[in-house]
Amino acid sequence: MSGVFSSVLMLLGAAFMLVAAIGVFRMPDLLTRMHASTKAGALGGGLLLLAVAVHFGELGITSRAVAGVAFVILTAPVAAHMIGRAAYLTGVPLWEGTIVDELRERYSTRSRTPNPGTTQD
Amino acid sequence: MILERLTAVFVPTHLALAMLIIALFLAFARLLRGPTLPDRVVALDLVSTLAVGMMAAYAVMTNQPVFLDVAILLALIAFLGTVAFALYVGKGRIP
Numbered sequence: 001m002s003g004v005f006s007s008v009l010m011l012l013g014a015a016f017m018l019v020a021a022i023g024v025f026r027m028p029d030l031l032t033r034m035h036a037s038t039k040a041g042a043l044g045g046g047l048l049l050l051a052v053a054v055h056f057g058e059l060g061i062t063s064r065a066v067a068g069v070a071f072v073i074l075t076a077p078v079a080a081h082m083i084g085r086a087a088y089l090t091g092v093p094l095w096e097g098t099i100v101d102e103l104r105e106r107y108s109t110r111s112r113t114p115n116p117g118t119t120q121d
Numbered sequence: 122m123i124l125e126r127l128t129a130v131f132v133p134t135h136l137a138l139a140m141l142i143i144a145l146f147l148a149f150a151r152l153l154r155g156p157t158l159p160d161r162v163v164a165l166d167l168v169s170t171l172a173v174g175m176m177a178a179y180a181v182m183t184n185q186p187v188f189l190d191v192a193i194l195l196a197l198i199a200f201l202g203t204v205a206f207a208l209y210v211g212k213g214r215i216p
Contacts, residue, residue, distance in 0.1 A: 003129030010178060014137035014144075017174050021144030024151050024167050030159050033151070037167040045170050045196070048137070048177040052189050055130075061186045068193040072173070075196070079166060079203040086211035087159035 006055040013047030016040045029095035030087050034080050042076035134182035141175050162206045169199030 023036020046069040053065035088103060148171060152164035173192045180188035 003125065006181065007129055007133035010133050010137045010181065011140075013174060014140040014178070017171055018140045018144045020167060021147040021171070024164060025147040030157065030163065033160065034163050037163055037170075041167055041170040045173050045177075048174040049189070049192065052177045052180050052186070052192075055181045056186055058186075061189060064189055064193065068189070068196060071193065071200075072170075072196055075200040076170075079200055079207070082204055082207035083159055083162055083166070083210070086207045087157070090159075090210060092157050092159055 002054055002057055006051045009047050009051035009054060013044045013051060016044030016047060020044060030092050031084060034084055038076050038080040042072050045072050130181060134178050137178045138175060141171055145171050159210055162210060166203045
């Protein structure tokens with residue numbers, strides 16, 4: 001029974017990672033690529049680590065795997081935020097179909113500081 | 122016993138590793154194509170996440186829980202590397 005559960009978790013995690021890689025390969029600009037890689041990639045990695053925990057089914061291994069899942073879930077958004085912020089502020093071009101860019105009037109890209117008069121709430 | 126191990130371990134781990142290798146090729150293609158430095162950083166981050174997943178699948182395939190420690194350590198180092206790259210990208214203009 002646990003073998004079936006761990007197999008399903010493993011195939012699901014690998015499928016999510018494949019979707020993340022396809023997104024990184026196919027998406028048109030940096031932020032949409034990060035949208036694919038960060039969420040689907042972190043979810044796939046977490047599912048694969050959970051599959052290891054279910055497969056072995058021992059306390060020490062399970063606690064290590066859960067700690068690994070927590071680490072992946074906690075660090076993926078932080079890393080994505082730092083890359084996205086650095087890339088936006090250095091002027092990476094957005095996709096030509098972009099409709100909303102709320103940061104444009106709030107930040108001056110050249111000096112990399114908030115514009116005067118706009119609050120940083 | 123052997124049949125059970127074949128269906129519960131051999132087939133899913135090999136399928137998962139095959140999918141992860143295809144994903145690795147796609148991420149590597151984006152790493153080569155760019156076009157800007159942050160694109161390459163995102164692709165490199167995905168490559169390290171894929172390596173973590175491959176370590177986890179390999180731990181199940183070989184029945185060796187030691188590889189789980191490798192996966193966790195690799196995730197930690199990959200996070201530090203991505204943060205360092207992000208700081209490096211933030212320092213200069215993209216050509």
